Amino acid sequence: MRQSILIALAASFSLWGSVWAQEKYPNKPVTIIVPQAAGGANDAIARVVAQKLTEQTGQSFVVENRAGAGGNVGTAAAAKAKADGYTLMITADSAQVINPFLYQRTGFDPVKDFEPVAPLARAGYVLVANPSFPANNMSELIAQAKANPGKFAIASAGNGTLNHLIGEMLQKATDIKLQHIPYKGAAAAATDVVSGQVPLSVQSMPSSIAFVRAGKLKVLGVVNEKRVAALPDAPTIGETVKGFGATPWYGMFAPAGTPKDLVQFVQNEVSKALDSGDARDRLATLGCEPFKGTSEQLATIVRDDLVRWSRIVKESGAKVD
Template sequence: MKPYASPRACATLAALILALQGAAAQADGPWPNKPVRVIMPFAAGGSSDLVGRQVAQSLSAHYGQQFVAENRAGAGGNIGVDAVAKSAPDGYTLGIGTSGPLANNKSLYHPMPFDAEKDLTPIALVGEIPVVIAVNPAVKANTLAEFVALSKSSANAVTVSNPGNGTIGHLATEYLSIHTGAKLQPVPYKGDSPAMVDAMSGSVSAVVAPVTSLIPNIQANKLRALAVMSKTRFPGLPDVPTANEQGVKLEATVWSAMVGPAGLPKSVVSSLNAEINKYTASPEGKAKLNSLGMVPLSGTPEQLRELMRNEATKWQEVVKSARISIE
């Protein structure tokens, strides 16, 4: 005798089959059809985190799906970016990385938990925060050339604070010393603020750090900015010349970009790239990123890949020459 199935059981089974088919169709539907996780590799509240959250918010509005920011800080950004690199390449885990974990850290951390060139998909550049060199007002130098000359004539190396060992401020100071012959002594601190405070007090002669945290004290004449280390002048300090303008070929910035795991579908990459470029070029995007001290940028995924490769090579030479290491 065949087992009997009641009409109610048949109806329940049919509903279950339809639900499963619907779920499968949804999973295979247009991206994104569920929330997207956006990993921020630094602590909440910092400039990099705030930039990432602005981008995530704009993407949520555009796609009609939540792009949820998740902080995974540690190891100079490596922990968060490693989580991106090891995620499924389905478009539902992305990251907002910076020049540290996407390029510079390759030479500083041994071993690296991921290979940025092989394990990540470049998506879109968001913007950059230039590095600035500023001196205590008592230092007798008004230009970068005068500062270099002063260091060469001093009996001891001129002390220059930075936000920490291996940070872009540290690397830029070593680059300046290597390429100009300046006699400088980098002094690492734990963050921008203490490095800046000791430069203002005269405990050290100068500070090299991302411009964002230094702007108020430069404008208040508590520090004298000698140069910004970007291709063009920084809009927030239009009277401060670039290092390039002063004959020193030095560019050092903290740039931010969206990346995903290797193998991310081209359709997802193209869609995100177009939308992020649209945001960074919009009046709203420019205003919000400018408020965080960032200069908005745009470009193709291929240009971002080239930037990652070139920056890694440039700073590798500095790390090797200066014998910088992070334990």
């Protein structure tokens, strides 16, 4: 009798252990939606993080680019995904806190439709030009543009993207007129500036730093409030245009309703990933720096930036649709 009870208990514990193992998260590949095209800052950062999460958990975290409408297509898809932890989103601040004021319809609510997981990184942004462009700094650009209103084109990653809006802000702040040329992604825009098809573009460091270091693009000014470590000698635009500046951030979100314990698990793994030396080195190579924080901190950043960008978009007059 005693032996039978022990055998039954052993079988019971074995079954419980098997069920626990099956339900342990993650037990299948996790999709990370990136609402921007491959080759840009968000894509590069997402791939660094996805690789680290794959290494740490032993399960695949797969980046899936769903570009379109300045990030709205992928963001709306993430908002509608099953809230089971197997769909996450890594996005730029532009799609999450700027698009709601640029578009009449985005297909998502930036607060109600998402569970913030963790901030990931800050990236440097630069105004770059083809080496043959006659201006070599912001003062010269402003003088050239005022003497030739509407003559010079500025490429962006697409209507409503962050570099499009920064370009609009720059024109407003300097009282110059540039011709906006939207592309399907930052990489395509950077390539055409390198080839001389378009003279100017606002670019993230990840999508432009290799061209800058190779002498195929020149930096007219850094968009960030402070100079960036990857280009310490490059002045900020704000050093010429007082009060101008923005420091874009990137963060991870899950669909609203994702269980809190799964959100906490991913947040912990992200924190561990950002602490690793190789991830920090790879981000530095891209011209980015880790931006560690909690889900609560990311939620606060989103709420504060919605207020801030609402004002900036209104003042800039930028609209898409």
